[in-house]
Amino acid sequence: MSSSLRPAVTGHAQTVAVLTPDHFTPVSTHLAIAPLVSVVIPAMNEAQNLPHVFATLPSWIHEVVLVDGNSTDDTIAVARELRPDVRIVAQTGKGKGDALISGFAACTGEIIVMVDADGSADGSEIVSYVSALVGGADFAKGSRFANGGGTDDMTPIRKLGNRVLCAVVNAKFGARYTDLCYGYNAFWRHCLDKITLDCTGFEVETLMNIRVVTAGLKVQEIPSHEYVRIHGVSNLRAVRDGLRVLKVIVQEKNERRAARRKEVR
Numbered sequence: 001m002s003s004s005l006r007p008a009v010t011g012h013a014q015t016v017a018v019l020t021p022d023h024f025t026p027v028s029t030h031l032a033i034a035p036l037v038s039v040v041i042p043a044m045n046e047a048q049n050l051p052h053v054f055a056t057l058p059s060w061i062h063e064v065v066l067v068d069g070n071s072t073d074d075t076i077a078v079a080r081e082l083r084p085d086v087r088i089v090a091q092t093g094k095g096k097g098d099a100l101i102s103g104f105a106a107c108t109g110e111i112i113v114m115v116d117a118d119g120s121a122d123g124s125e126i127v128s129y130v131s132a133l134v135g136g137a138d139f140a141k142g143s144r145f146a147n148g149g150g151t152d153d154m155t156p157i158r159k160l161g162n163r164v165l166c167a168v169v170n171a172k173f174g175a176r177y178t179d180l181c182y183g184y185n186a187f188w189r190h191c192l193d194k195i196t197l198d199c200t201g202f203e204v205e206t207l208m209n210i211r212v213v214t215a216g217l218k219v220q221e222i223p224s225h226e227y228v229r230i231h232g233v234s235n236l237r238a239v240r241d242g243l244r245v246l247k248v249i250v251q252e253k254n255e256r257r258a259a260r261r262k263e264v265r
Helices: 011-019 050-056 075-082 096-106 123-134 156-173 189-193 204-214 238-264
Strands: 025-028 031-033 037-043 063-068 087-090 111-114 139-143 185-188 219-223
Touching: 037 096, 037 123, 050 075, 050 123, 063 075, 063 096, 075 087, 087 096, 096 204, 111 123, 123 139, 123 185, 123 219, 139 204, 156 204, 156 238, 185 189, 185 204, 204 238
Parallel strands: 037 063, 037 111, 063 087, 139 219
Antiparallel strands: 025 031, 111 185, 139 185
């Protein structure tokens, strides 16, 4: 597996390079990457938002895996019209965590990017995430509060809750995060062998952030701007989901403490 950025070739040489087994995918006139990039998008009744989401995705990505959570609108039809090669995964369970786990399992790329289907994420930022990974990071974590990031869609209570929960994770697990509950992330596929994802709700993002740190993986934060959902209403509930995140933090801390006791014995 190559993890380096190489100059892109042009003209006829570019066509030959893309067709060879050890090909490079052109990103711009001056940049190309070797790893294949899969984008996972969990969606339920997001037909109105998908045109915007798909339009922002870079043309050089390897595949889009859309996990449909039993949509009752035209989500699947719209996705196929926008991108005929889209891979549709029918979600059998419920919740964002369950959808992401299903999507990750279906990916064939070496790099996996998580993107929400509500239009809040700018797909053009993917190049920054991929650059961090090919530059040596294992996990590229989006942050709305890193220098250069921002958000148009966070109430004061959510911002306070995120800040407090982030501080708790940093103190308990030795992390240095500036943002905790954000779903725009990217990672090498091999990271899934070192972390176990076993939760179904929005707290899956927190679980991933904790387990990549405890697994000793190299994390790099990527400044990201979160926009307001374009259409529809979010299923996120600040208090309910905040309590679920807190529960995950406590469980992970208890499990880590128990594991250390076993090692001492």
